[in-house]
Amino acid sequence: MLGNTFGRLFRVTTSGESYGDALLTIVDGVPAGVELTDAMIQEELDKRRPGQSKLDSPRMETDQVKIVSGMLEGRTTGAPVGMIVYNVDRHDIHVQQYRDVKELIRPGHAEYPFFVKYGEFSDWCGAGRASGRETVGRVAGGAVAKQLLAREGIEVMGHVTESHGIKGRPLTFEEIKANYRKNDLNCCDLEKADEMIADILKVGEAGDTCGGVIEVVAHGVPAGLGEPVFDKLKGTIGGGLMGIGAVTGVEIGAGFHAARVRGSEWNDQPYLDEKQKVRFRTNYAGGLLGGISNGEDIVVRLCCKPTPTLSVPQSSIDMDAMKEKQLEAITRRDVTICPRIYPVAEAMVRIAIMDALLMAKGLEQLTLIDEKYKALSKTARERGEL
Amino acid sequence: MLGNTFGRLFRVTTSGESYGDALLTIVDGVPAGVELTDAMIQEELDKRRPGQSKLDSPRMETDQVKIVSGMLEGRTTGAPVGMIVYNVDRHDIHVQQYRDVKELIRPGHAEYPFFVKYGEFSDWCGAGRASGRETVGRVAGGAVAKQLLAREGIEVMGHVTESHGIKGRPLTFEEIKANYRKNDLNCCDLEKADEMIADILKVGEAGDTCGGVIEVVAHGVPAGLGEPVFDKLKGTIGGGLMGIGAVTGVEIGAGFHAARVRGSEWNDQPYLDEKQKVRFRTNYAGGLLGGISNGEDIVVRLCCKPTPTLSVPQSSIDMDAMKEKQLEAITRRDVTICPRIYPVAEAMVRIAIMDALLMAKGLEQLTLIDEKYKALSKTARERGEL
Amino acid sequence: MLGNTFGRLFRVTTSGESYGDALLTIVDGVPAGVELTDAMIQEELDKRRPGQSKLDSPRMETDQVKIVSGMLEGRTTGAPVGMIVYNVDRHDIHVQQYRDVKELIRPGHAEYPFFVKYGEFSDWCGAGRASGRETVGRVAGGAVAKQLLAREGIEVMGHVTESHGIKGRPLTFEEIKANYRKNDLNCCDLEKADEMIADILKVGEAGDTCGGVIEVVAHGVPAGLGEPVFDKLKGTIGGGLMGIGAVTGVEIGAGFHAARVRGSEWNDQPYLDEKQKVRFRTNYAGGLLGGISNGEDIVVRLCCKPTPTLSVPQSSIDMDAMKEKQLEAITRRDVTICPRIYPVAEAMVRIAIMDALLMAKGLEQLTLIDEKYKALSKTARERGEL
């Protein structure tokens, strides 16, 4: 694998797999002076932790995180923040189950292309790094970004807006915030949430799985973030989300609706608010004009496919014998991945925004050191000598 | 701007803007020995050239490309391929038109966030690098990738599948190939194409614009391409396409439909074909499992918003005076950007695939030099000495 | 900090500091199927471990490493290799010593510019990440590269050739190998070694420190590695070594001697050996022509300055009070860093070569999977269908 780092300045590098000893996360580009605790990271990891409701996998991982570097006396030092999460629920019984089917293609699962790349050395145990377990590192990295963004007044929240064809109604950022994590699915349209959950349970009982749509909103992002032309925020957020295993589509603002309306409807009209700040009357653009932030809420939606692992038999191929064979039912699985993917999506959006912020502002400007020390690094122009 | 390079090994770096002297493209990571001519690049540039039909902008750019480096006697040498396209249609009358409105926000356009970033130095002339004119470099870079991919048996084709709410029917790769570029819109459902074109002309007459959906199919991609976990092909293709100015959404395979079906329907079932090759009975996954290619056609769709430039007045803000003001109608514009964006989308997909191919295969393996020379760089293991 | 990753495809990312909880290393770009054990990494870490002789710091770190990801049943899986080393010798007495002088500039030490960057949040405890302790991660990463290079027949060895003005005689690769690590200094000119060691002990008794020169030789590197023009092996090895804290100069082959000879003497003359392989009669070039490997031994020398920490008082500045003040003697220090830096230099050279090898050969070619699985990822050209 050659792609385990995300971001250009604010960079999250991860390692770890489904049944390895531990998952490591190293976050580079952290300004000095930020308060950071294990509990802050844990709060985010707890959102994606399995076994919290009937909707997700019964695997019991505590996902306890420990920050082991980059800190002194409760604050970041500017050094890379290193974090460890040990895998605990990996008993022989489950390892044996995976060993029994290690040559079999699991339909809809990333294991097959991994097998093509790594052959007989491919990690067959719980799908190795093709497992969603790698997203622990994304969430840990995003949790660091969350604290940094908070200092600039930027908040990012994700929620489920559609599940297996049942749609919630459009919500404002305030409504999302008010109803955030009020149910097992984290659907902030509380009425629809019950209907969705009942439906998911029924799907699960049938041994099947289903998908849905998640919306992530970033509030308080200043205008002007994103680097033209290939590293626009639209591209880095879009690519970051599309890179999550289960995601099959991403749209910004009114998204695919753009194919159906006229420019005169689509173009958000600008106005000056009471503070003489440029605002837009609508937000079809989802806060991104030409891919650069315009000061409105960044709104992005991603579609998650049904979990590939079913508890009904599926057709398969034995890669060693090279013949077709049936894959038996597997029991430990998430019926829907939606309630566990929104924290991953929040994390990717946070990392992308933080990275763009760092490119625009520079490390120095985001490091809140005392003015007298800041003066030490001033250029002649900044000191007014030119 | 900090983001004018796309790709990690096969890297396309571009410069140039709407009314600058010239657009430059440098392509790094080109294996030696590939036949390449100006005409091959020109063929792709001609697809996105304006002024070819009533659907697009009347700006008259010839977009003549010249390869100026990286070649010897008609073949690449391994050195970076440099290309120049001069801007020609930039007469005083148009410059003056842009000068007259240089402080005015154009609704729906990237100019505003560019203004936030670059202030009074922002390029107001034809939107500078916020203009779609920068995509000349993407297409030139993609044209180089096209030749390299062709040597491996990989073909990439884009076509318009929806325009202003009118949808074409699903098509196989063979159907797309047979009907490719048969009409001004490059809609390969030939019946629907006429309906779409008539509709677009009507929209244009009203001074308005509209958008649509483009599908890109990559055929012949070997299984196993893409680098977990952040540089999967799904992420790099997705991010590459989302980074195109007008794009508001991207989906892979059956895309957003995933939110509505069960896993038992979604999971493409594998089988062995007559050559004992692993194939899949359906292609909901769009050729990408967990983001890595599985050997099936890679199918991706992107939604383009209506062109923001209208020939009807819009509300605006004068950024210098900081007060609201009306923006008058602008006449030179594309009614729909779809017939000019599909070559850009093809290019981005080609670059992303070529980059992944290079990471997997290495530069050496893709350079078709004589075996006797290849032996010169063998390691002890390759020479069988270990 | 924004620079904690080294390499483009084979990438080593590190975190950790002098008195943090642990040092993490993540190695991306590891081909699948390689045997790798904690002991293999430990062997390299043990070379740079402090407290092994009177020449180095009495700090007692066991530097026990544990590989926690990227492995299955003793072999790499292609997933990033994650490693943990816990810091153990960090008792209150030492922390307090550092706290007492935390606002004082240590002459010759990186702490001052770190203070400029991170101000009051700068890690004052044992110099934080400005300490040589960060090189644990470099060595761990290099140890992974060592195993991969060994599979290709490439060996890298470093040794001390000069200490405090006393020079050893030039040695062949075979002589270095024969006398490797035969004394506390790892000076492979065994006669001179005794003289050097006696001199260093005398310097130490005076409360002072001294530096020296280390030579690293890479044997068995195939011709053609390195990427023109900015990522040539000469540039990446040179930059990698210059990036080590204590290094003040780097030279390749006959190095600075080039300023004194004529071209007719300098140019290594080529010939064909008995196996018709291109060889060179001399190796002024140090195995790198124009920065690309030519098949001869890569020979590089680096100069290390005396350790800045003295056990005699030095002038200093109190950064908080902003006035001059004396810095008292510090007792825990290395008299010479040479016997602990050669493993770091070996590591950097290995990582740079491995990275270049990966770019040339591609991940696939270096992954030794079974041919039948390898066939799954072949392109049409490779399958002979074009």
Next chain:
Amino acid sequence: MLGNTFGRLFRVTTSGESYGDALLTIVDGVPAGVELTDAMIQEELDKRRPGQSKLDSPRMETDQVKIVSGMLEGRTTGAPVGMIVYNVDRHDIHVQQYRDVKELIRPGHAEYPFFVKYGEFSDWCGAGRASGRETVGRVAGGAVAKQLLAREGIEVMGHVTESHGIKGRPLTFEEIKANYRKNDLNCCDLEKADEMIADILKVGEAGDTCGGVIEVVAHGVPAGLGEPVFDKLKGTIGGGLMGIGAVTGVEIGAGFHAARVRGSEWNDQPYLDEKQKVRFRTNYAGGLLGGISNGEDIVVRLCCKPTPTLSVPQSSIDMDAMKEKQLEAITRRDVTICPRIYPVAEAMVRIAIMDALLMAKGLEQLTLIDEKYKALSKTARERGEL
């Protein structure tokens, strides 16, 4: 080739070779609002232009540069700056000379490893991109950096301090500035310069070549630049210089002298100057402590080997026939490359410093836009709302 971009944020990408049509340079990361003219770039290119004295190659290249993008009304817009230099002196007679020896290894020249990489497709014409001609792009990129650095009060100057064993005396930055480019060699020790030049001419008459040492001094660099631990300024400057074709060694400050002195001599002692600024009494460290700038002049020296091309016969190998053969004398060559490499070295140092400056300060802070526009991109914290 995979390495034609230098820098992480301030990035110079180049293409072009000895006998191609043109050399292109794209500079990304240029803040908006900087005055920039062709003449500013030309001034730097003229320094490295051949045919200016008897010391260098008689090839007649005018090296006329044209900025073709990234500008509006004489100022940068933030868009990437694109530049073109056409090759003009490439007549059939010279092409034929190269064709005649295209299979022959030129001793000491990068052509051989290029041949190993690219085989029969390797550019044999004037050594292609293995020629020093590629440095045109480095100098063009460095010239852009020069203007940006000047705005911050940073100056970079290179000069020849040793030629073929004849050494000049140590000079202060003011002395270098006073005697800069006062003779064909750009040796600022004016007395020694005559001696050096007479010696070089004698070497040239004998058909031979020689090398020397160049020193580059960066004045006015603020403390705190460089990114630990792998992208410290020491590493990026060191790597950038080592990547220049002819360079065989690099040292910072007192460099290799460090191997001979004690710590008590080497450690530069800090003091507070009359403006309460931290200064150092000596500059053994060459302005870089632990690789990060400390506010003193950055002093770096690089050693250049003798030009490999001789006008006396040398032994060689015919790569096609694979047998030994004599290489006849070549007439068009530089007797010493020193007077043409110092501008390249200046350029690399400038690019590395600019890149570090950009990472520290961020693009926004270096863009001198009007305060009222700057306010548009402020975060909530910057606006004082948190």
